[in-house]
Amino acid sequence: MQVNELGEFGLIDQIRKRFEGYYNSSVTGIGDDCAIIPKNKFVSNLVTCDTLIENIHFFKNGIQPEDLGHKSLAVNISDIAAMGGKAEYAFLSLAVPAVTSCTWITRYLDGLHDLARDEGVILLGGDTTKSPEHIAITITVIGSADNQNIKRRSEAKPGDMICVTGYLGDSGGGLQLLLENRKLTDEHERNLVHTHNHPRVCHHEGRWLASQQAVHAMIDITDGIASDAWHVARASGLTLLIDTEQLPLSESLIITSEKHDWNIRQLAVSAGEDYVLLCTIDPLECDRIQKAYYKKFGSNLFAIGKVKQGKPNVEIFGKGEKISVLSGGFEHFQ
C-alpha cells in the first residue's frame, strides 16, 4: 500500500497510535491544533508545526516571497490562536535549492520578519539547508496560554451555536485564479489572491474568544469549513449542522464567482486556507458574545450553524434542505 491510499489522516492516526501510549496525563499530543505542555499550575506552552512545500502548497511564480514569508508563519500563529494562545517563539527550517537568489531569501525573510514583529513572535532558531529541487519550509511555533482558557476541538456541547470570525471561500477563490493562471483584472480578483497568499491571522480574536467561558470548542479553518467542522464533530462526538445560506461571503468572492461562474457555496464550504476561526458557543450567551466581539474588533462573529446530539457528522444544509453529509476531511495525499 502507498501513502496516498492510506491518506493523510490515516497516516496521522498511525503516528498517533504509535506514540500516544507514552503520553502522560499532563501533556496533550497529536489530535488538536497544538500540543499542550504544562509550564506551571497556571500556564501551558502550546506547540505547533507546519510545512509548506513548493509545488504542493505554493508555486514559486504564484506568490511573492514576502507573502510566502508571511504565510509560512501565519499558518502556525493561526494554530496557536485556535487554542486561545499567544504565539511567542518561532523556529524556521528553510531548505532551498543552491541556485536560489539571495534577493528571494531576503524578501522571504522580510515577510516573515514583518508578521513576527507585528504579532510579537521572536525567531529563535532553526536550520538552513540545501534542497535538491523544491523549497521546503517548516516552522515550529511555541506559544503560551492560561490553562483555564485553552480551547479544544473536543469541547463542543449539544445546542451550541457555530460561529466563524471571517469570510469563507476567499482563499479558495484566490487559489482558483492562480491555478487557472488568470491575469487579475480587477480589485476583487486581487483581493482573493491576496487573501490566499497573505492570510490575515486571528491572533487577538482567538485569545479574546478563549477568555470567554461560553466559548466551548475552537479550531482554525485550514482545510475548508466542512473538513474542519468534521474534526470538531469527531473530537466532540457530536453532529454539526452548517447552513450554507448563513456562510459569510465577501463582496469580492460574490462578484468574482458570478464573473467566472463558480459555485460559490461549494467554494465557501470546501475550499481551505481561510485561517478564520470556528468556535462553538453556548446558545444563551451567543448573542452577547457576538455583540461584545463586534464592539472589540469592529467585525462580525458570524453564526453559521448548530451542534446537536448525534453520531460524529457534519450535515450541510442549503435553503432548509440537507444537501450533504460529511464524515471525512480534506486529504493531502489524494
Place this chain on the structure above:
Amino acid sequence: MQVNELGEFGLIDQIRKRFEGYYNSSVTGIGDDCAIIPKNKFVSNLVTCDTLIENIHFFKNGIQPEDLGHKSLAVNISDIAAMGGKAEYAFLSLAVPAVTSCTWITRYLDGLHDLARDEGVILLGGDTTKSPEHIAITITVIGSADNQNIKRRSEAKPGDMICVTGYLGDSGGGLQLLLENRKLTDEHERNLVHTHNHPRVCHHEGRWLASQQAVHAMIDITDGIASDAWHVARASGLTLLIDTEQLPLSESLIITSEKHDWNIRQLAVSAGEDYVLLCTIDPLECDRIQKAYYKKFGSNLFAIGKVKQGKPNVEIFGKGEKISVLSGGFEHFQ
C-alpha cells in the same frame, strides 16, 4: 547573488542579524546548538530543529528506514545533549512523495519510536504532507536543563583541555563507503556504515558533563571536529589547538582506511556526523573528570588539544607541526 555563494553560515548570519534585535536578555536565540527559553528561576527549555532531505543528507537506497527514523531524531537529541539538557518532546514534519510505501513509513516510525522510547522523548505533534519528489524530514525537539548547568559554545577558557566523547571519522568513513557504492565486505566496513546511518547519541554523557563545573564549553560534532571547534573558537574568541596524533580512531576506521588507502587523519579532522561531544575542561580538573567519566560510562573522554589566548582560529597539529589553520566551517551550500 545565489545562496550557494552566500553560504550556509552567511545565510544563518543574515537571519540572525534580522531577528536578534528582538531577543531580550532572558532568551538565547540563533548561535548555539539550541535556543534557550527560561521556564522558571531554575530550569530552562532548550529547543532545536534539524532537517534531513533525501539526496542531500541521505540516499533512500543507502539507509534503512529504521535507521533514518533513528538518525532524524538522534541529530536533535545530540544538540540538546551538547548544551547539557534532557530531550523531552519531539515534533515531526514528514513530507513524502505520494507513492511512498506504507511499509517504508512504518519502518521509519519504528526507528524513530525505538530511539524516542530509549531516550525518554515523547512525540507530541507535527505535520504530514505530500512532497513532489524528495523526502523531507524536520524534527523539532524541546528539552530542559538546569540553568546552572547549561553549557555554551562561548564559555571556553584559555588553558582548557579539549576533549571528545568518542571516535572521530567513523561516520565519514561510512559515508565514503556509501558514496563509492561499495559492497560491504567485512565487519569493520559494516561498523562504519552503521555509525553513519545509526549514530549513537551522547544524551547521558552530555548531562553528566554539563553537571561538572570544570567543563566550560560544549558542542556536538556534526560538521567535523575542525569545523565545530571553529564554532567554539569564534564564540569564545580564542584559538583552539588540535593534535591529530591524539584523535581517537576506531579499529574499524584504521583497518578500513588502510584497506582503501584513505587519509585517516583527514577523515577524522574534517568528516562530519560523528555526533560525539566536544568539551573544554579546566586543565587542573581534567584528569579527575576523565577518570570519573570512565568510571561512570566505561568509555574514554579523550583529550585532543588545548585552548589558548589568540584570535579565533583552529590550529591543527600533526607530529608537533602545525599542518593547517582553519577559520571557517563546513558549508552546506558549497
